[in-house]
Amino acid sequence: MARPNLSPNQYRPSRRARATIACFNLAGRIALRRFERRTRNAIKANRDTLVQILKLQRATEFGRVHRFDVTLESVDPVAAYQDITPLTRYADYSHYIDRIANGRQGVLTRDPVDILAGSAGTTAAGKRLPNTRRARRKFMFFVPLVQQGVIAREIHGGRSTQRGINLMSLYSPPVENNAHQPVMSANNAAMDSVRQQIPIMWSSPETVFGIGHQPTAYYLHALFGLINHHAPYIAAVFAPHLTSFFALIEKHRDQLILDIEYGSVSNHLALSAAERQSLEAALQPDPIRARELRTEFDKGFANIVPRIWPQMRYLATVTTGSFSIYMPRLRSLTGKTMPIYTPCHAASEAIIGINLRPDRNDYVLALGGAHFEFIPLAQSDEDRPATVDINELRIGQEYEVVLTNFAGLYRYRIEDIVRITGFLGTAPTFEFLCRRSAILNLVGEKTTEYHTAAAVTTCVEKWLGSNRYLRDYSVAARNINGLPNYAFYIELDADIRATDENTQGIAARLDQALCQANVYYWSNGRKAEALGPLRINFVEPGTFETLTRLRDELSRESVTSQLKTARVINRSEHMAILDAAVYLSTCGSESAP
Numbered sequence: 001m002a003r004p005n006l007s008p009n010q011y012r013p014s015r016r017a018r019a020t021i022a023c024f025n026l027a028g029r030i031a032l033r034r035f036e037r038r039t040r041n042a043i044k045a046n047r048d049t050l051v052q053i054l055k056l057q058r059a060t061e062f063g064r065v066h067r068f069d070v071t072l073e074s075v076d077p078v079a080a081y082q083d084i085t086p087l088t089r090y091a092d093y094s095h096y097i098d099r100i101a102n103g104r105q106g107v108l109t110r111d112p113v114d115i116l117a118g119s120a121g122t123t124a125a126g127k128r129l130p131n132t133r134r135a136r137r138k139f140m141f142f143v144p145l146v147q148q149g150v151i152a153r154e155i156h157g158g159r160s161t162q163r164g165i166n167l168m169s170l171y172s173p174p175v176e177n178n179a180h181q182p183v184m185s186a187n188n189a190a191m192d193s194v195r196q197q198i199p200i201m202w203s204s205p206e207t208v209f210g211i212g213h214q215p216t217a218y219y220l221h222a223l224f225g226l227i228n229h230h231a232p233y234i235a236a237v238f239a240p241h242l243t244s245f246f247a248l249i250e251k252h253r254d255q256l257i258l259d260i261e262y263g264s265v266s267n268h269l270a271l272s273a274a275e276r277q278s279l280e281a282a283l284q285p286d287p288i289r290a291r292e293l294r295t296e297f298d299k300g301f302a303n304i305v306p307r308i309w310p311q312m313r314y315l316a317t318v319t320t321g322s323f324s325i326y327m328p329r330l331r332s333l334t335g336k337t338m339p340i341y342t343p344c345h346a347a348s349e350a351i352i353g354i355n356l357r358p359d360r361n362d363y364v365l366a367l368g369g370a371h372f373e374f375i376p377l378a379q380s381d382e383d384r385p386a387t388v389d390i391n392e393l394r395i396g397q398e399y400e401v402v403l404t405n406f407a408g409l410y411r412y413r414i415e416d417i418v419r420i421t422g423f424l425g426t427a428p429t430f431e432f433l434c435r436r437s438a439i440l441n442l443v444g445e446k447t448t449e450y451h452t453a454a455a456v457t458t459c460v461e462k463w464l465g466s467n468r469y470l471r472d473y474s475v476a477a478r479n480i481n482g483l484p485n486y487a488f489y490i491e492l493d494a495d496i497r498a499t500d501e502n503t504q505g506i507a508a509r510l511d512q513a514l515c516q517a518n519v520y521y522w523s524n525g526r527k528a529e530a531l532g533p534l535r536i537n538f539v540e541p542g543t544f545e546t547l548t549r550l551r552d553e554l555s556r557e558s559v560t561s562q563l564k565t566a567r568v569i570n571r572s573e574h575m576a577i578l579d580a581a582v583y584l585s586t587c588g589s590e591s592a593p
Contacts, residue, residue, distance in 0.1 A: 011228065013161045017200045021161045024144075025152050031141055032149025035354070038367040039427035042390050047078055050371035053404055054081065061107050062096070062410065082373070082387065087402060087411045090127050096408075097128055108408025111135075117348045117407075129348050135407035138369045142351040144194075147316075147343040154358050155339055157313035160232035165225035166202040167236040167245055169217065170195065170209040203228040207278045214549075215248065216269050220279065222249045223259055227289055231309045235316040239326035240472070240565060242317050244545065246301070246333055253297050259283075261290035305334045314339040320361045321432045322453035322567050328468035345432050347414050350405045353430060362421045362431045365390070370406070374399035377417060380436065387411075393420045393428050400436055417448065438568045442477055442484040443530040445520040449567040455513035456490065463506055469493045472544040474578065476569040478535070485532035486514075489569070489578045491539050498538040498584045507536050507588035533588040539581040547577050 013021070038045040054077065058068035066085045074080035093108070100113050107113075111132040118128060151158035198206045204224040211217040222245065225231060236242045249256065255266050263285035265276055296307045305312055315334065319327055319342050330340055341358040344351055350370040353363025365372060373387035377398040387402055401416045403409065415436035422429045434448035441447070452475055461467040471491040478487045488510065492498065498506075511534045515522035525531035544565055550573065569575055 011163055011203075011230070013200075018161045020197065020200050021159075024148060025159050028145050028148030028150075028152055030149075031145035032153065032356075035142075035146050035364075035367070036356075036425075039364060039425035042365070042367055042425065042427040045367040045427075046371055046390055049368055050081060050404060051077055053371060053406060056110055056406070057108075057408070059106070060110055060408070062408065066410070078389070081404075082411070085411050087384070087387075087413055088409070089413055090129075093409070097130065100130055101128065109406070111406075113408070127348070130408045132407050135350075135405060138406055139346075139351055142354050142366055142369060143344055143346070146354050150343070150354075150356055150358065151314070151316075151341065154356075155314050155341065157232055157311070160311070160313065162230040162232050162311065163201060163203045163228060164233040164235060165221060165228065165231050166204070166209075167218065167221055167234070167241055168209070169212075170206070203231060205279065205282045207275055211271075211275070213270065216271070218245050218248050219252060219256075219266070219269060221245070222252070223256055223265070224282070226256060226293060226308065227260055227283075227286060229289065229292075229309070230311045232311055232313045233316060234305075234312070237318065239317050239319045239323040239330065242315060243326050243329050243471075246304075250301055253293075257290045257294050257297070260293065261285060261287050302332055303335045306338065312338065314341050314358070316341045316343055318342050318345070320345065321434060322449040322565075324361075325453050325457050325467070325470055325473070328457075328466060328470070332468050345416075347416065349407075349409055349412060349414055350403055352401060352403070352414075352416060352418075353432075356424070362429050364424050365428050365430065367427055371404040373402040373411065375402060375413070390426070390428055395420050395422055398433065434567075438566075440475065440477055440486065440568060443525050443528070445518065445524045445531075447486075447514065447518050447521050451514065451518040451521070452488075452567060454517045455510060456488070458513045458517075459506070459510040460490075460492075462509065463503075464496065469496045471541065472565055474544075474565060474567055474569045476575060476578075480532050483532035484530075485534060487535045487537060489537045489539050489543075489582070491541060491543050494541040500584070500586075503536075503538075503584065503586050507534050507586050510534060510536060511588045535585060535587045537578070537582040538584040539578060540583055543578065543581040546581070547574060550574070550577055 051072065054063070054068045054072050057063045058072065063069075068081075071077050071080040071084055096107050097116070100107055101116060105112055108130055109132055111134050113130045113132055115131040116128040117131040148158075194201070195206065198204075198209065204221050208217055208220040208224065211220065225234070226249070234242065234245075236245065252266075255268070258264070259266055263280070263283040265271070265279050265283070269276075271279070293308060296304065299307070305315075312334075315330065315338065317340070319330070319340060327340070334340065339358045342355050342361050344355060344366070345353040345363045351366040352370075352372075354366050355361070355363050373389065374393060375385045375387050377400060379385040380400045388399075393399065396419065398417055398419045400413060401418060402411055402413055404411055413436075417433045417436055417439075418430040419433055420428050420430050433450040438449045439446055440452075452473070456473050457467040457470065460470045469492050471493055473488060473490045476487045476489070478485050511526065514534070515526060521531075548565070566574065569578065
């Protein structure tokens with residue numbers, strides 16, 4: 001896009017801003033080198049992390065009960081720790097966390113718990129997990145520091161001093177009655193640590209990051225992001241956040257252009273007087289940029305990102321696991337060559353892996369952020385499964401991750417299932433497959449979200465010629481006439497409509513794709529006639545956004561920045577939303593494909 005004049009809103013980095021960015025890039029390079037040194041002796045790095053945690057926490061209530069002092073005195077602290085401390089789940093901590101929420105310290109961690117990190121509760125109710133400043137420093141070593149080291153080294157233009165577009169949040173809901181700690185997501189807590197750098201790092205003013213209503217926040221991120229002609233990147237936690245962001249831009253394009261042209265903030269946004277005043281003070285009328293955007297929007301949204309942000313170098317968001325279904329949509333927006341970097345695999349509990357290669361979607365185990373053990377997937381259903389250490393992992397095998405972190409969780413089963421892809425030095429690399437709680441196991445078939453995502457995208461691509469028309473999906477376990485079956489809920493792009501005529505045989509095609517993706521779906525379910533016919537329910541456009549808003553409203557943690565589509569639907573209120581939105585339902589045959 002030609003740009004004959006400078007916009008009155010155009011950001012010109014000050015000397016201080018350039019120096020701050022330069023220091024950030026230097027810190028990123030140093031952090032990356034430190035992490036890569038750990039990969040040379042992963043066993044020692046993992047062991048040293050556990051010893052550090054045990055020394056730190058031995059005087060806590062949990063540490064005294066589980067004899068951390070005795071563990072530290074043993075010849076093999078790792079083996080002693082595993083012998084004395086049992087594997088745990090969230091339910092094992094609920095009574096501790098209730099006391100922490102009421103102000104009790106020294107329970108799980110020596111460090112003061114100043115935040116309860118809200119987990120999104122993808123497949124069940126949300127959780128509240130203890131979080132400390134030390135734990136957040138461990139988080140921030142990887143994100144943003146190691147992450148920025150990778151970007152600066154691997155992505156052309158990754159050291160830009162221009163402000164990027166960041167869709168994350170600083171929002172924290174009001175503290176509950178009688179509670180002493182706020183509940184916010186781990187990402188939000190990490191963002192809070194860099195609050196002072198917002199004017200230097202990102203396009204949107206601080207006010208926008210504090211808005212808890214996601215559509216309002218996204219509109220404002222779009223407004224200030226579109227003004228920023230030189231934005232070098234867009235960052236969001238998960239891929240569906242990016243696709244929702246661009247869907248909002250497309251829906252409100254005319255109002256956004258008017259706001260940019262006149263330096264205004266749309267009246268349709270529910271903002272306080274103080275918020276509106278603060279935002280309007282940050283804007284100036286910009287008819288030049290408004291005219292540019294109108295011209296490019298009129299050409300359609302294919303390849304829109306480099307057309308409206310010609311200096312855009314990459315997108316940063318998670319596209320692994322079932323989030324891979326959003327890649328075709330992102331590619332239609334960015335073109336084929338722009339890097340879409342998945343920085344890390346993280347949970348509210350800790351960073352699990354960091355991606356050192358923007359052109360790949362596997363991770364190096366985040367050594368030093370927590371202590372890691374692994375349960376072979378074949379043993380994960382046992383009452384007391386044995387764990388294996390890093391040196392016992394086998395390439396191509398699948399494991400459930402167990403971690404001990406710096407915030408008071410010990411031998412904690414986070415339910416992430418990973419597949420080992422190789423080693424960097426002695427550190428394992430892995431791909432994330434699914435959450436253990438997102439596995440459908442009606443007749444011993446163990447269908448994961450990895451399997452369902454592969455089957456749905458394959459089916460839609462063969463049906464419509466491209467899977468970019470797939471907006472979202474979920475699956476539920478149903479029982480028809482005493483026979484369990486799968487019911488898929490599929491949302492297509494708004495300009496594609498499923499009909500009786502164009503969906504002939506589609507359920508059988510999806511059934512076949514599932515058989516190919518998961519051999520046990522075929523052998524234990526369809527071949528054995530233990531599963532009933534598969535059903536596909538097509539839902540109206542916007543249904544999954546409605547579902548996300550409902551989950552946001554029902555979650556007392558309100559960790560909107562972490563909310564993502566629940567691939568397995570098992571809550572009645574979520575099922576009611578989906579069933580009410582079905583406009584066409586089709587069923588496969590009784591016989592196996």
